[in-house]
Amino acid sequence: MRRWRFQVFALVAVAVSSLSCEPSHSGRIVVGSKNFTESFILGELIAQQIEANTGLKVERRFYLAGSYICQQAILAGRIDVYPEYTGTALTAILKQDVSGGKDTVYQRVKSEYERRFGLTIGPALGFNDTFAMQIRGEDARRLNIKTLSQAAQFAPQWRAGFGYEFMERPDGYPGLAAAYGLHFKEKPRIMDLGLLARALKDRQIDFAAGNATDGLIPALDLVALEDDRHYFPPYEAVPVIREMTMRQYPEIARTLADLAGKISDEEMRQMNYAVDAQHRDTADVVREFLTRKGLIAMK
Numbered sequence: 053m054r055r056w057r058f059q060v061f062a063l064v065a066v067a068v069s070s071l072s073c074e075p076s077h078s079g080r081i082v083v084g085s086k087n088f089t090e091s092f093i094l095g096e097l098i099a100q101q102i103e104a105n106t107g108l109k110v111e112r113r114f115y116l117a118g119s120y121i122c123q124q125a126i127l128a129g130r131i132d133v134y135p136e137y138t139g140t141a142l143t144a145i146l147k148q149d150v151s152g153g154k155d156t157v158y159q160r161v162k163s164e165y166e167r168r169f170g171l172t173i174g175p176a177l178g179f180n181d182t183f184a185m186q187i188r189g190e191d192a193r194r195l196n197i198k199t200l201s202q203a204a205q206f207a208p209q210w211r212a213g214f215g216y217e218f219m220e221r222p223d224g225y226p227g228l229a230a231a232y233g234l235h236f237k238e239k240p241r242i243m244d245l246g247l248l249a250r251a252l253k254d255r256q257i258d259f260a261a262g263n264a265t266d267g268l269i270p271a272l273d274l275v276a277l278e279d280d281r282h283y284f285p286p287y288e289a290v291p292v293i294r295e296m297t298m299r300q301y302p303e304i305a306r307t308l309a310d311l312a313g314k315i316s317d318e319e320m321r322q323m324n325y326a327v328d329a330q331h332r333d334t335a336d337v338v339r340e341f342l343t344r345k346g347l348i349a350m351k
Contacts, residue, residue: 225261
């Protein structure tokens with residue numbers, strides 16, 4: 053047993069060492085993302101924007117699991133920038149309670165990230181990707197359900213599926229269950245974020261935690277329930293950037309500032325739909341969007 057514990061300790065030590073001793077990547081910017089379609093799209097959008105408008109080379113390190121892994125990666129210098137959401141940063145990373153509107157949340161996150169982590173928050177990209185509790189469209193129509201309060205009475209008959217972070221986060225399942233009195237047929241299943249919508253459609257689960265801009269909501273005939281008790285905070289998409297990187301390459305701040313307010317909820321939903329439902333190449337979808345917005349030149 054001691055030998056096994058020592059081996060585990062040694063592996064952890066090596067992993068931590070590899071994070072802290074990551075070699076420098078001078079002359080190139082490393083863009084990260086989380087492990088779901090929208091984050092992948094936003095990571096690609098940031099990467100293409102930098103490539104097209106600066107002389108910097110960009111390396112992509114996408115699908116880095118969730119917020120906690122991305123946060124550790126950027127603190128360790130393994131990535132320079134990644135897309136995040138203000139509500140997620142406030143609750144999951146800063147461990148603060150939600151209060152105030154989107155502007156207040158943005159400023160709190162920005163000031164705390166600068167003070168505590170040496171990170172800065174770029175301008176909001178324009179859309180609010182709040183959590184969206186989803187059920188099948190046929191169930192919503194049959195039971196006449198539009199809100200989470202209405203869904204609570206049927207929850208004891210349903211099986212729920214959530215991502216790992218949603219089960220653990222202070223703005224996730226425990227608080228939501230308390231706010232709406234949700235009790236399910238069995239303990240919620242913890243699933244990969246990319247599998248939840250399909251599992252819901254295929255009746256493996258009956259209730260899932262997705263995002264308001266999910267492209268598969270209309271594609272799979274799912275319904276996002278209204279958060280009628282306003283439980284969730286604002287989740288504005290923003291780039292998180294290392295201040296050290298910005299000091300070294302100030303052109304990054306200027307080019308990312310051009311993305312401010314450029315993506316509406318519907319435009320983000322359309323890009324997600326193009327990748328998830330139409331199976332289009334993410335780089336092509338992003339390039340078309342940036343070209344249409346006049347942010348990069350057409351090739």
